[in-house]
Structure formats: structure tokens, C-alpha cells
Amino acid sequence: xxxxxxxxxxxxxxxxxxARRIRRENKIPAVLYGHGTDPLHITLPGHETxxxxxxxxxxxxxxxxxxxxxxxxxxxxxxxxxGTIEHIDLLLVKRGEKIAVDVTVNIVGExxxxxxxxxxxxxxxxxxxxxxxxESVEVSIEGLEAGQHVTAGEVELPxxxxxxxxxEAAVVQIAEPRAEAAAEDEEAAEGEAAEETTEAAExxxx
Numbered sequence: 001x002x003x004x005x006x007x008x009x010x011x012x013x014x015x016x017x018x019a020r021r022i023r024r025e026n027k028i029p030a031v032l033y034g035h036g037t038d039p040l041h042i043t044l045p046g047h048e049t050x051x052x053x054x055x056x057x058x059x060x061x062x063x064x065x066x067x068x069x070x071x072x073x074x075x076x077x078x079x080x081x082x083g084t085i086e087h088i089d090l091l092l093v094k095r096g097e098k099i100a101v102d103v104t105v106n107i108v109g110e111x112x113x114x115x116x117x118x119x120x121x122x123x124x125x126x127x128x129x130x131x132x133x134x135e136s137v138e139v140s141i142e143g144l145e146a147g148q149h150v151t152a153g154e155v156e157l158p159x160x161x162x163x164x165x166x167x168e169a170a171v172v173q174i175a176e177p178r179a180e181a182a183a184e185d186e187e188a189a190e191g192e193a194a195e196e197t198t199e200a201a202e203x204x205x206x
Contacts, residue, residue: 004052008032008064011041019086028085032062032071034092040064050085057101057133060090070094072101072130093130100127100164103134105155109142111174117141118173124152125164134158144174 011022011029019029026046033039042064052058053076060071071090079086093099102123111117124137139155153167 004048004055004058005061005063006044006048006052008042008044008062010064011043014041023084023086028088030088030090032069032090032092034071035094037092044088046085049088053085053088056104056135058135059093059131059133062090070130072099072133095131097130098127099130099133100125101133102126104136105171106136106138107141107172108138109140111141111144112146114176115144115146115174116177117144118175120149120170120173121152121165124155124171126157126161127164128158128161132158132160134161139171141172141174146174146176149173 008030009027011018013021022029022043023046027043028046028049030042030044031039032042042062052060053073057072060073062069062071070093072093073088074091075089076085077087078084091099102125104123105119105121107117107119126134126137128134134157137155137157139150141150144150149170150172151167152163152165152169152171155163155171157163
């Protein structure tokens with residue numbers, strides 16, 4: 001979890017035209033809300049904010065008019081073509097407060113030789129203290145055999161973090177490569193057909 005300070009400015013102009021002017025100045029329009037307060041429209045420094053958003057579930061200290069507020073990102077709107085940030089929604093948080101966030105699943109280790117894995121859940125929903133939000137969780141598949149899987153409830157979470165995702169939900173599945181599985185199925189079918197032919201021949205002879 002990263003603690004990042006950003007110097008904000010109050011925003012008084014609204015609309016698409018104003019937003020474009022803000023972005024031309026290498027700034028990002030944003031809104032700060034939560035705890036029953038009126039939404040506060042601000043601008044954030046473009047480059048610093050862009051770098052900060054690379055940290056999942058980062059904790060921000062928003063400095064505005066000699067005051068500071070802690071916040072986390074709730075939503076980022078990006079340009080569909082260029083991928084640049086167009087607007088950010090920030091949620092006010094307090095020390096000791098718990099909030100729900102999604103954390104990225106990172107697969108570590110190698111499954112048994114001759115197997116592959118399929119990630120069924122890219123993220124898990126958890127609840128944690130706002131000032132100690134995990135960026136990701138690790139899921140080990142070391143040595144797992146085909147047919148085995150890891151559920152959300154089996155994932156080790158950081159201390160103080162509570163799972164919100166269904167604990168029975170599959171996170172990663174281990175399987176045989178499809179080509180090998182298909183070949184084995186074909187061999188098994190051929191073997192069964194051969195046995196049936198032999199039994200039929202023996203029955204006829206009898």
C-alpha cells in the first residue's frame with residue numbers, strides 16, 4: 001500500500017470545454033466525496049497522478065488550501081482510444097475505517113509437469129482498514145495436479161483483511177492441455193471400441 005501526496009486545486013469551471021482546458025494544462029479533473037460531505041471538485045497534477053494510479057489501492061493525501069484529506073480511488077475514467085485519464089473519483093477515508101476494495105490475484109509457483117492453469121478470478125473483493133489496503137494477493141499453484149483448484153477461501157490474506165468474495169468461488173483451476181486430454185479421450189474411446197469388438201466376436205463364436 002502506497003501513501004502518496006498530491007497537491008490539489010479547487011475547480012470552479014465545469015463542462016466538457018473546461019475539462020479539456022484543464023487537461024491541456026497537464027492537470028486532471030477530479031471529485032472528492034464521502035462521509036456525508038458535499039462533493040468537492042478539484043484538479044490534480046497530471047504527471048504525478050498518472051504515476052500514482054499505477055499503485056493499486058493506493059492511499060492518497062490530498063493537500064488543498066492548507067488542509068489535507070486521506071482518500072482512495074473509486075473510479076478512473078479513461079479515453080477509450082488513447083487510454084489517458086479524463087477524470088478521477090476519490091473517496092474520503094479516515095484512519096481506522098474499513099472499506100471494501102478489489103485486490104489483484106497474482107499466481108505464483110508451477111503446477112505439476114504436463115499441466116496448465118486457468119485463472120478464474122483476476123481479483124478478489126476484500127474489506128480492510130483504509131490505511132492498510134493490500135495491493136494484491138498471491139495464490140500458489142506449486143505442485144498442483146490436473147483436476148485440482150484453489151478457491152477464494154483458501155487464499156491467504158494479509159492480517160486484518162476480510163474476504164468478501166464467496167469463499168467457494170474458484171480462483172484458479174489446474175488442467176491438462178486440451179490437445180493431450182483430447183488424445184487421451186480418443187485413445188480411451190478406441191480401447192473401449194476394441195473391447196466391444198472382441199466381446200462381440202467371442203459371443204458370435206460361442
